[in-house]
Amino acid sequence: MRVLLAEDQAMLRGALRALLEVDPGIEVAFDVGDGAAAVELVRAHRIDVVLMDLRMPRLDGVRATAEITRLAPATRVLVLTTFDADELVVAAIRAGACGYVTKDIRPAALRQAVLDVADGSAALAPGVAEKVIGLLRQAPVADPDALAPLTAREREIFGLIVAGRSNDEIGAKLHLTRNTVKTHVRAVLGKLGLRDRVHAVIYAYEHGVAPRDGFLSPPRISP
Known part of the structure; x- marks a missing residue:
């Protein structure tokens, strides 16, 4: 390297x-x-x-x-x-x-x-x-469309990424193999246009979709 x-x-x-x-x-x-x-x-x-x-x-x-x-x-x-x-x-x-x-x-x-x-x-x-999150938070208003590109499983993965869980921890939590988790993580970052996990945290707090207890609540559906 x-x-x-x-x-x-x-x-x-x-x-x-x-x-x-x-x-x-x-x-x-x-x-x-x-x-x-x-x-x-x-x-x-x-x-x-x-x-x-x-x-x-x-x-x-x-x-x-x-x-x-x-x-x-x-x-x-x-x-x-x-x-x-x-x-x-x-x-x-x-x-x-x-x-x-x-x-x-x-x-x-x-x-x-x-x-x-x-x-x-x-x-x-x-x-x-x-x-850093404290500086970003500033009482954001939840964006109902922020996670629209993600499937239900990908929203779970996103929530655990933002909660700071490693791939192995995510796999244990959701009963998935490490390779499956890595595939989901790549999909989540790609669909949201994010560089990496750090930027997933920023995205979550800027859009008001940070997880509660390690999982995201189901997003509201736009009318």
């Missing part, structure tokens, strides 16, 4: 490179000190995951994330920041970031987060999801 580090502090970039390359499955292909350089490297090379700081010179992490996800939809962006959760984090996720971890994360957890993002199964760091 090819990783690009975008962090304006050279010493931290070196430390991150060393921490990540402990895993033989991770290659840090490039490390740069600003968002503009990150965008140019993604434009020119195959990069699987960008580990992106938010506050950098020339081009900040939010705008760099938006440009990278536009240029290379298959490239995943994992935000790395000192901030627990603020408007910048929400903006980065809206721009296409697939996950978010803080700089005090344990080395093994950081490596796992990068692997999870590459696999498409990333979630927000523990404790962060609630904070």
